[in-house]
Amino acid sequence: MTGSDPAIAIDVRGLTKRFGDRAVVDNVDLRVGRGRIHGFLGPNGSGKTTTIRMLCGLLVPDAGEGTCLGFDIRRDAWAIKQRVGYMTQKFSLYEDLTIKENLEFVARLYALADRPRRVGAALDRLGLSHRRDQLAGTLSGGWKQRLALAACILHEPSLLLLDEPTAGVDPKARREFWDEIHALAADGMTVLVSTHYMDEAERCHRIAYLAYGRLLADGTVEEVVAGSGLSTWHVSGPPDRIATLDRALRGQKGVSMIAPFGNTLHVSGPDAATLDASVAGFQGQAGLDWRRGDPTLEDAFIHLMGSVPDNFQKPAGAGGRAA
């Protein structure tokens, strides 16, 4: 261990990765405390996967430095690999091996002592025991996800990197998965988890928001929402009136986002005074109920996304590689 702060699991500064001439990850600073669940959010192609891959030594950063569990991410990839569990976005265990065979393979690679007991314990913990001899390729999405999680916590890592672990998994399985994540964190494991789901983001201790390779927000859910500076009105009424209002408000000064949620319309803008002035003229209409609302996390993210230019469009047609 180097002399870094033992309370910090991930501490990287200026992390940058380019594919061709596009910076897929651009000067990202990230600190994750030990035992914390850190959510990692951002649109598709924003660099989440690339960042995670750099953290566990699968990609070499073009610039930046830092430590993962106190080990240098450039020099000590081997040490990091032994202490990190990485769950890939796409199922990456062997479909032509059974659940048990997959876990045993992983256990052998990490040279775990007492292999039968640990494989058995992992199977029990995730409720996979009765399916142990089923081929991984024949499992449904939810079971594959459980298996993948079982495989990456088998060697009892200190840090868990989960790349969109719940994509395509039903709500019940997602709920159980998150209960498991919280149980692991309670035992002292640090978790960095990328996701597109807002409800999952809200289950994290802290969240980081990445768009176009840049880190736009980092903090608790409340901090991120407050940091967006958005003010919001919620308007409810009959569907046809809502639709008419939606069209009328578009393009009005100070209105940056309009989103219908059933019979309610969320109207938001970055500046409260301008927004209020613009909507004032519509507030007299009968049959519509206007209330001040809180912006949601989703509102905050969409707003953040709109506030930065898309750096991927600059080198048009240049022969980069697909991320």
Added chain:
Amino acid sequence: MTTHAPRFSPARLVAIIIKEFIQMKRDRLTFAMMVGIPLIQLMLFGFAINADPKHLPTAVLSHDNSEFSRAIVSALQTSNYFELALTADSPEQLDLMLDQGKVQFAVEIPTGFGTDLMRGERPALLVMADATDPAATGNAVGALQRILDSVMAGTLTGPLAALAPTPGPVELRVHRRYNPEGLTQHNIVPGLMGTILTMTMIIMTALAVTRERERGTMENLLAMPVRPTEVMLGKLAPFILVGAVQVIVIMGAARLLFGVPMLGNPLALICGMIIFITANLAVGFLFSTLARNQLQAMQMSFFFFLPSILMSGFMFPFRGMPTWAQVIGEILPLTHFLRVVRGVMLKASGFPQVWPDLWPMLVFLLAVSVLAVKRYRQTLD
């Protein structure tokens, strides 16, 4: 009225053709191979393959120093079929040169050849040919009698012209060594062992690793603490076993179906086989580190396989190729393995005779392995 099936649309056809061309253009390697392979292989094989090999290395052991024997030797030389590479001092040395494959022909001129000839006693000229590959020696042997006849016609002139009787003044004795009946199967069957091994070993390993990348399991493997050499050896080991099974099957068939003998030291053969199989596996592994998908891996395997088949002496006589092609051939492990197999099975070779072909395979294996491990990326970069 019936409902129509949608009519064939040239516009949709064009759309698909355009899309295919775009994809083809994007896949640079495939594109390069489509253009490059026919060109390269045409050049390679068009110039390299020669079913009428000339300048075959020949050793001469002469016990006679008459003008006749000198005339014969120089006539052999000028015929273009024979190239006097070595001279031997004893029959044993002559045999060894033939055994080790240093020469294709050995000519022995007996003591008193000149005087016997003058006396009209029809002395014998002994020519031993390495006939493991009957195609390599056939034409040269056929030319021998003609060469002798013209030498005799040229030297036995004037008062000696009477000594040129019709059966020919010299008795030509040709010994076809190692494959006296000139059976093509005796040459082809051991050769097939090498080509089959090359084919399956390379393709299987090339695919085994590329498949991991294609299915996404490579990412997981790389995220775990494993060394490249561990992955490489772990991947190769099972195939060495597969190769051994193939060898047993082919050897059994060679013996039972084709009656190919096993005259030499089987241990030397096994030793050569292990080196050969491992060398091919290493090539497959190297390809898998270069290929991005299984199709590319297949293409590369064929790219290696064709020259192996055509330039190793399996299909066409090795010595029929020009020097530059022989140099390429000498690099290929199949070339050396064929010599080992044919040597052990047909020429009764043991370790001393096969060693000159074992070490080049070892060097090849080492070079390819180092390259493969270096190429194997521990990251996804």
